[in-house]
Amino acid sequence: MEKLQKNDDIRRTTRIIQIDEMLRGGSYVKIASLVRKFGVSQRTVERDFERLRDDLNAPLEYDKSKNMYHYTDPTFSVPNVILTxxxxxxxxxxxxxxxxxxxxxxxxxxxxxxxxxxxxxxxxxxxxxxxLNQDISFISDPLPKIDENIFNMIFKAIKSSKVLSIKYQSSKSQQPKEKTFNAYKVICQKGNWYVFGFEHETSDFRIYSLARIQNAQLQNDSFRVPQDFDIKKHIDLELGIWNNPDRFEEYEILFAKETSRYVLEREWHKDQIIEQNEDGTVLLKFKSNQSQMIYTWLLSFGNNATVIKPPELREKIRAECEKVAEKYIVK
CATH class of the missing domain: 1.10.12 (Lyase 2-enoyl-coa Hydratase; Chain  A, domain 2)
Known part of the structure; x- marks a missing residue:
C-alpha cells in the first residue's frame, strides 16, 4: 500500500510539472485536454490545479469566456526537482x-x-x-590556489561590465605588472581557471591565469563587449586556451599501432577525421589554433606519435627531442 502511494505521488508531481510547462508564457489549457493527455479523471486534474494554486502559489486563473486555465503572470514557473x-x-x-x-x-x-x-x-x-562518497574516487591534477576575492571580483567585473585594474605575475616576469583589463569570459581548462578579455596597455586580447592575479579592483569606467566578438575565433574550445586568433592550421598526426586503440576510442576534436591504416597505425586529422597545447600533448606520446603536418611543429618536436637526448648521453 505504501509503495502504491509513493508511485501515485510521483505520477502526480510529474503531471503538475508538465501542466506547469504547458501554462508557462501565458498559454491556455483545457481540463478536457489534460484528461485525454494523462488518462485520468477530471477530478484528478482539478486536484492538480488546486495543488498548483494553493500549495505552490501558482497565479492560476480560470477564463470563463475561453473555458480554459492560464497563468496571470506568464513568467511564473514551479520550482521542481524530481530525480530517480x-x-x-x-x-x-x-x-x-x-x-x-x-x-x-x-x-x-x-x-x-x-x-x-x-x-x-x-x-x-x-x-x-x-x-555519496565510497563508490567513486577521482584523481585531479595538482592545481594552484586562487584567492577568493580575486575570483569573485573577476565575475563581478564581467557581470557589471566594469574595467578592472589588476596586478599580474606572468610565468616569465620576475615582478607583477599593472594591467587595465576588460574581462569578457572565464574559461576553466582541466581545473585551471583563466579570464579572457581586452588589455588596454597593448590594445589587444589577452588571457590571464586567475591564480597569477595578485590584486583586482573595479574602476568606475564601463566597457562593452564588441558585437562581433566570438571566443571561438581566439581559442579552440576543443583543445586549449591559448590566444592565437586567425591562426588555424591543418594537423595530421600518425600514431603507432601500439597506441592505436587508445587513440581510436577517444574524440580528440569535434571536427576530427580519424583513419586506421592496414598496418595498424592511425592517422588523425583536424584544424586548430592551439599549437602550443598540441605540442605538449604530442610530446607525451613519445615515439608513438609522428607529426605529418604542419612542418613547423614537426621540426619543433624534433629539436626538443634532440635536447632531451643530449641530457641522457653518457659521458
Missing amino acids: EGELFTVSALLPLMEQYKNTPLESSFKNIMKKLVDFLPDTVSVNSSF
Whole structure:
C-alpha cells in the first residue's frame, strides 16, 4: 500500500510539472485536454490545479469566456526537482569530482547547492547513502590556489561590465605588472581557471591565469563587449586556451599501432577525421589554433606519435627531442 502511494505521488508531481510547462508564457489549457493527455479523471486534474494554486502559489486563473486555465503572470514557473535513484546517483557523483575545485570559492558553493538540492527533493526519493562518497574516487591534477576575492571580483567585473585594474605575475616576469583589463569570459581548462578579455596597455586580447592575479579592483569606467566578438575565433574550445586568433592550421598526426586503440576510442576534436591504416597505425586529422597545447600533448606520446603536418611543429618536436637526448648521453 505504501509503495502504491509513493508511485501515485510521483505520477502526480510529474503531471503538475508538465501542466506547469504547458501554462508557462501565458498559454491556455483545457481540463478536457489534460484528461485525454494523462488518462485520468477530471477530478484528478482539478486536484492538480488546486495543488498548483494553493500549495505552490501558482497565479492560476480560470477564463470563463475561453473555458480554459492560464497563468496571470506568464513568467511564473514551479520550482521542481524530481530525480530517480539513478539520476540522484549521478548528481551525488559530482561531490567527489568537486575536489578538483578546492582552490576556488566554488567548493563551498557546490556543497551548498547540493545540500539545497537534497533538502528540496520530494520525500518519495530515497538513496543509499553509500553512493555519496565510497563508490567513486577521482584523481585531479595538482592545481594552484586562487584567492577568493580575486575570483569573485573577476565575475563581478564581467557581470557589471566594469574595467578592472589588476596586478599580474606572468610565468616569465620576475615582478607583477599593472594591467587595465576588460574581462569578457572565464574559461576553466582541466581545473585551471583563466579570464579572457581586452588589455588596454597593448590594445589587444589577452588571457590571464586567475591564480597569477595578485590584486583586482573595479574602476568606475564601463566597457562593452564588441558585437562581433566570438571566443571561438581566439581559442579552440576543443583543445586549449591559448590566444592565437586567425591562426588555424591543418594537423595530421600518425600514431603507432601500439597506441592505436587508445587513440581510436577517444574524440580528440569535434571536427576530427580519424583513419586506421592496414598496418595498424592511425592517422588523425583536424584544424586548430592551439599549437602550443598540441605540442605538449604530442610530446607525451613519445615515439608513438609522428607529426605529418604542419612542418613547423614537426621540426619543433624534433629539436626538443634532440635536447632531451643530449641530457641522457653518457659521458
